[in-house]
Amino acid sequence: MSSYARPLDVGLNAMAEVLLEMVDLAERTVSASIEAAAEGGKLDAQVRIWSTELQGKYDDVEDKAVELIARYQPVASDLRVIKSSMKIAYDLARLGRYAYDIVQVLDLVNGGKAADKPFLEKMSKKVLEMMRLSFETLRTRDVQMARKLIEMDNEVDSLYRGYLKGLIDNPNLTAAEAVSTALIARHLERIADHAWYIAESVSYMVTGTYIV
Amino acid sequence: MSEPAIETKALSVWFGRNHAVRNVALEIQTNQITAIIGPSGCGKSTLLRCFNRMNDLIPNARVEGVVLLNGENIYQLDVDPTEIRRRVGMVFQKPNPFPKSVYENAAFGPRLNGINSESELDSIVRKSLEAAALWDEVKDRLNDSAIGLSGGQQQRLCIARALAVDPQVILMDEPCSALDPQATAKIEQLMTELAKDYTVVVVTHNMQQAARVSNSTAFMYLGELVEYGPTAQIFESPKNELTENYITGRFG
Amino acid sequence: MKARKTGRKTRRRLTGTILLSLFVLSTGIAIIALTVLIIDTASDGAPWLSWHLLTNFSSRDPKQAGLRSALFGSIWIAALTGAICFPLGVGSAIYLHEYAPKNRLTSFINLNIFNLSGVPSILYGLLGLGLFVDLLALGRSIIAGALTMALLVLPMMIVASREALVTVPEGRRFGAYALGASQWQVVRRVVLPEALPGILTGTVLAMSRAIGEAAPMIAISALLYVTFDPTSPLDRFTVLPIQIFNWISRPQAAFAGLAAAGIIVLLVLLLAMNAVAILLRDRYQKRVRE
Numbered sequence: 162m163s164s165y166a167r168p169l170d171v172g173l174n175a176m177a178e179v180l181l182e183m184v185d186l187a188e189r190t191v192s193a194s195i196e197a198a199a200e201g202g203k204l205d206a207q208v209r210i211w212s213t214e215l216q217g218k219y220d221d222v223e224d225k226a227v228e229l230i231a232r233y234q235p236v237a238s239d240l241r242v243i244k245s246s247m248k249i250a251y252d253l254a255r256l257g258r259y260a261y262d263i264v265q266v267l268d269l270v271n272g273g274k275a276a277d278k279p280f281l282e283k284m285s286k287k288v289l290e291m292m293r294l295s296f297e298t299l300r301t302r303d304v305q306m307a308r309k310l311i312e313m314d315n316e317v318d319s320l321y322r323g324y325l326k327g328l329i330d331n332p333n334l335t336a337a338e339a340v341s342t343a344l345i346a347r348h349l350e351r352i353a354d355h356a357w358y359i360a361e362s363v364s365y366m367v368t369g370t371y372i373v
Numbered sequence: 374m375s376e377p378a379i380e381t382k383a384l385s386v387w388f389g390r391n392h393a394v395r396n397v398a399l400e401i402q403t404n405q406i407t408a409i410i411g412p413s414g415c416g417k418s419t420l421l422r423c424f425n426r427m428n429d430l431i432p433n434a435r436v437e438g439v440v441l442l443n444g445e446n447i448y449q450l451d452v453d454p455t456e457i458r459r460r461v462g463m464v465f466q467k468p469n470p471f472p473k474s475v476y477e478n479a480a481f482g483p484r485l486n487g488i489n490s491e492s493e494l495d496s497i498v499r500k501s502l503e504a505a506a507l508w509d510e511v512k513d514r515l516n517d518s519a520i521g522l523s524g525g526q527q528q529r530l531c532i533a534r535a536l537a538v539d540p541q542v543i544l545m546d547e548p549c550s551a552l553d554p555q556a557t558a559k560i561e562q563l564m565t566e567l568a569k570d571y572t573v574v575v576v577t578h579n580m581q582q583a584a585r586v587s588n589s590t591a592f593m594y595l596g597e598l599v600e601y602g603p604t605a606q607i608f609e610s611p612k613n614e615l616t617e618n619y620i621t622g623r624f625g
Numbered sequence: 626m627k628a629r630k631t632g633r634k635t636r637r638r639l640t641g642t643i644l645l646s647l648f649v650l651s652t653g654i655a656i657i658a659l660t661v662l663i664i665d666t667a668s669d670g671a672p673w674l675s676w677h678l679l680t681n682f683s684s685r686d687p688k689q690a691g692l693r694s695a696l697f698g699s700i701w702i703a704a705l706t707g708a709i710c711f712p713l714g715v716g717s718a719i720y721l722h723e724y725a726p727k728n729r730l731t732s733f734i735n736l737n738i739f740n741l742s743g744v745p746s747i748l749y750g751l752l753g754l755g756l757f758v759d760l761l762a763l764g765r766s767i768i769a770g771a772l773t774m775a776l777l778v779l780p781m782m783i784v785a786s787r788e789a790l791v792t793v794p795e796g797r798r799f800g801a802y803a804l805g806a807s808q809w810q811v812v813r814r815v816v817l818p819e820a821l822p823g824i825l826t827g828t829v830l831a832m833s834r835a836i837g838e839a840a841p842m843i844a845i846s847a848l849l850y851v852t853f854d855p856t857s858p859l860d861r862f863t864v865l866p867i868q869i870f871n872w873i874s875r876p877q878a879a880f881a882g883l884a885a886a887g888i889i890v891l892l893v894l895l896l897a898m899n900a901v902a903i904l905l906r907d908r909y910q911k912r913v914r915e
Contacts, residue, residue, distance in 0.1 A: 167622055234581055236608040237617045369610025430802060432727055459805035469796035472819055481814070482804040531800065538804060 169233045176225045176246050183218045183253040184296050186211055187260075191292060191352060194260035195285040197267055198276060198345055205264035215257035222250035241369060245362040249299065252355040252362070256292070259348045259355075266348070270341035277334070277342040281349075284320050287313065288349045288356075295356035298363050307360035317353040321346050376444060378403040378542055378572040379424055379461075384438035386419050386428060393419045395596040396438075401542075406564055406573045408587035408604070410580055412619065416596040417576045421544050424574065425461040426454040443541075459486070462535030466547040468527035470519035470534070475502075475511050478519045478530055482538035497537055504570075505533035506563050525556025532563065536571075543567060545575040549582065561586050580620055584608050592616045663892075670885030678886055682852040683868065687879035692887055694851040695868035698767070699836050699894070701855055702864055705771030706778065706835040711828050713775070714782030718824075721783070722790045723812050735787075742780035749777040750844030758845060768858035770845045777841060778831035785827025789820040826905045833898040837891070839866035865891045 190211040197204040226243045229235060235243060270276070291313045298307045324346055328339055365371050377400040386394040394416045401407050401424075409417045419428065426447060428434040439446050447457045459482075470478050479498040488494060498515070502508040507529040511522070519530055528548060535543060545564070549557040564573055564586050577583050583590050584604060591601040592615075600607065600616040611617045618624050681691025717738075725731045753773025763769040793816050801811045817824075842864050850871075851863040865887060872884040 169622075236580070236584065236620050237611050239621050240609060425803065427799070427803060430799070455805045455807055457805075458803055463803040465796060465799065465803075467796055469794070469800040471797060471800070471815060481801070485804060485806050485810055485814075534800075534804065 169229060169235060169239060172225065172229045172233070173239065173242060176222055176229070176243070179218055179222055179225070180246055180250060180253075181300075183215060183222075183250060184299065186215055186218070187253045187256040188292065188296065190215065190257045190260040192289065194263040195289065195349075197264050198281055198285065199278065205261075205268055208261050208264045212257035212261040215254045219250045219254035223247055238366075241366050245366040248362045249359050252359045255355045256352055259352045262348045263345050266341050266344045270337050276345060277338060280324060281342060281345055284317065284324075284346060284349050287317050287320065288353045291317065291353050292356045295359045298360050302363060302367055304364050304367050307364055310357050310360045314353055314357045317350060321350040375403055377401055378443065379574070380441040380444075381423070382439040382441070384420070384423060384440060385436070386416070386423060387435045387437075388431070389433045393596055394423070397593075397598045399591060399598060399601060401572060401574055402589065403572050404568055404570070405588040406568045406575065406586050408583035408590045409574065409576045409593060410578070410583045410590060410619075411593035411599075412624075413578070414595075415593040417593050418546050420593065421463075421546055421574060421576050424542065424544055425458050425463055427458075427463065429454055459538050460540050461542045461544060462538065462540035463544045463546065464528070464531050464535055464548050466550050468524060468531050468551065470522070470527050470530050472518065472520055474516045475519050475522070475530060476515040479533050479537050482534060486538065501533040501537040502530075504536050504567070505529045506559065506566070507533055523556070525552050525559060528552060528556070528560060529563065532560075532567075536567075540571065542572045542574065545573065547577055548575065550578070557582075592619065594619070666885045666888050666892075669882050670887070670889045673882045673886035674889065678883075679890070683850060683871070687877060687883055690872070690880075690883055692865065692868060692890060694853065694855075695863050695865045695887070696890070697854055698846075698851070698862040698864045699891075701767050701858075701862065702771050702774060702842075703832045703836050703898075705767065705858065706774040707828055707832045709771060709775040710778055710782045710831055714779055714827070714831070715786050715824055717779075717783045718786030718790055719812060719817075722787050723808070723816065738780050738783050742784065745840075746777055746838050747840040747844065749773055750841030752776065753841060754844050764859065765846050765861055766859045767855055767862045770842060770862060770864075771858070773841050773845055774835040774838065777838065778834050781834065782827055782831045785830065786820070786824045789823025789827065790816060792823060793819045822905050822908055826902045829898055829902040829905065833895050833902070836864070836898070837866065837895060839864075839870060842867055843870070865894070 190208055193204050193211070194208050197208070226247045229243055230240075233239075267276075291310060294306065294310060294313070298304075298310070325343065328334070328343060334342075361371050379399075379401040381397055381399045384394060384397045384399075385392065397420060399420075409420065411417050422428045423436060423440055424442075428436055436448060438448075440448055442457065442460065446452075471481065473481075476498055479501050480494045483494055483497050488497070499508065502511060507526060510526060511517075511530075519527065522530060528551075532543075532548075549560055552560070561582065564575065567573055568588075575583075575587065587604045589602065590604045590607045592599045592607070592611075592613075594615055600611060600613040602612070607616065608620065611620065677689075678691050679696060680693055681689055682693050683695075684690045721731060721735060721738075725734075750773060753769060753776065757763045757769035757772050758765055761769075763772075797815055797819070798811055801815045806814070846862055846864070846867065851861065853860075855862050869884050869887040869891065872880040872887060
């Protein structure tokens with residue numbers, strides 16, 4: 162059995178490279194937005210640029226995927242890689258978008274000074290951990306690693322819901338504090354969700370099923 | 374699920390010392406199109422020829438195992454191969470119409486079975502040519518030589534000829550390899566129509582064709598049945614690495 | 626450098642021209658020789674061609690002599706040989722090609738059939754004499770002659786029939802089998818109809834050979850002076866080559882001219898049969914080419 166580079170492989174490799182670039186970019190973008198929430202710095206311009214870049218790269222991945230399908234009629238693992246790459250690129254672009262949404266909230270509410278920083282620090286730490294684990298799963302295609310993300314996602318979910326419940330009962334917060342924290346927490350929760358979706362796509366790429 | 378049209382158990386074929394088909398167990402479902410794919414020399418055509426005992430005609434071929442047609446073993450000693458071949462028809466890679474008229478080609482099979490009345494033959498010929506999507510093109514040329522037809526028309530004539538004896542199963546051995554894309558498309562369309570009334574088994578080296586027309590796909594390699602399953606599943610997530618490597622073009 | 630290249634080129638062209646000239650020359654010699662022969666014979670025999678040449682019996686008087694008995698004899702022989710040879714030849718060819726197992730014995734038989742066609746014809750004459758004339762007590766009759774000639778041309782007939790069968794592509798047989806035909810149905814309905822023109826060509830060629838052979842006929846018939854029309858296969862006979870030979874052996878100059886005329890008649894007969902063979906072959910090729 163000889164293996165040789167097929168014409169399709171050139172296209173697949175190009176697509177994989179763009180995905181890796183998107184991973185780096187998404188990591189930077191999300192970290193920056195979380196830092197902004199913690200320190201209150203004005204990074205929204207940078208985050209906005211990066212988010213747009215991510216969207217552009219997603220369009221590139223989609224175009225490339227369609228081109229490969231039209232030209233090569235890929236099947237089996239090739240087809241799954243292409244489908245997953247489209248989905249993962251979309252999820253990565255969403256990460257950028259939510260990061261951008263976070264800095265927008267900070268913009269609205271005076272640099273985030275009013276946000277419940279300890280809570281947000283706790284939540285964002287979990288989310289960043291989840292995101293990094295998801296990216297590691299993508300780089301290594303290790304489906305077992307992806308399983309850890311289920312538990313982490315549950316933890317993030319309960320943190321988020323718990324906080325919302327607490328908000329209603331807590332009279333001590335100002336409206337600004339409550340709204341900004343709630344919004345940022347929601348965006349963080351969505352970032353966690355998309356990190357989970359990426360892991361699901363990795364499972365599909367490798368095994369053919371979404372069940373991790 | 375109804376009984377499979379054809380079922381094989383421990384089917385092996387030897388050509389002298391060459392073990393061409395190894396221990397194949399396969400079920401061909403009724404009224405479906407089953408494709409058999411695999412690299413050259415993997416035994417797919419040999420396997421196909423087991424279903425209508427055409428391997429009997431090859432001098433040093435030896436067949437072992439069981440092939441059930443509607444539950445009955447066609448390789449039993451008291452079975453007449455010509456009877457089997459009436460129920461299991463075959464279309465070959467290179468269209469092989471007889472150097473007779475279009476009408477006589479289609480009427481050949483029924484005449485073999487003793488049908489000689491003109492009215493009966495007329496009706497059978499017409500029905501077969503219609504079923505093979507050829508009637509409109511030849512209805513004014515029934516007495517012209519079949520050799521004058523185009524490649525695609527000749528192949529459809531061969532299909533009509535096979536249909537004229539009213540078989541249960543139609544075997545197709547790379548039916549489109551010698552045809553251009555338009556003729557191929559017509560025949561693929563025809564296959565889908567035929568599957569409504571017959572069971573179709575097609576051997577093809579064109580994987581895209583297998584993916585396009587078949588309900589189930591069987592992958593063979595070096596005489597063995599490596600994987601067999603619904604076509605959508607084989608082409609999206611094959612279970613076997615060999616299958617995966619073959620259909621993605623990493624070898625073969 | 627350039628001089629050497631042109632040297633090689635001119636040498637190649639020169640060789641080509643020389644060879645071409647040699648080929649043309651040899652073909653020319655053959656054609657010229659044949660033409661001279663034909664013209665010579667024609668000029669000698671032409672004055673003796675007449676209707677009574679064909680209707681008169683042989684006679685000591687050259688002006689009365691005719692080919693009648695020889696002509697009838699040749700036609701009888703040709704027809705009977707064809708009738709005997711056709712079923713035997715085609716049957717053998719069908720058995721050898723379609724039914725016989727493809728083993729060493731069959732190859733051996735095929736090879737030797739081919740060799741038989743090279744055996745000197747006089748041997749067949751002697752065989753015929755011993756077997757048909759004496760042993761089977763058929764006497765020096767037409768039937769003995771026809772049987773002998775049949776043996777002579779049978780190998781040729783079998784080979785020609787086999788060639789015709791071989792030209793039927795294997796795919797057609799498979800197509801017929803796949804429709805549920807038995808072996809005999811395949812042979813009768815697919816192979817034979819397609820091979821028939823080729824087989825007929827072979828038959829006609831066999832018959833024309835039967836007309837032309839002198840040696841075996843001399844051995845069988847011996848009778849060189851026949852003045853009756855043969856009416857049954859058991860009658861004595863003579864054939865054109867024998868009559869021609871007889872006339873040539875006579876001292877009178879006139880008979881030389883008669884012999885030449887006889888040769889012309891024989892050639893015309895042979896040409897006519899070959900023309901039929903060619904026509905059949907052309908019709909066969911036209912059908913296949915469609």
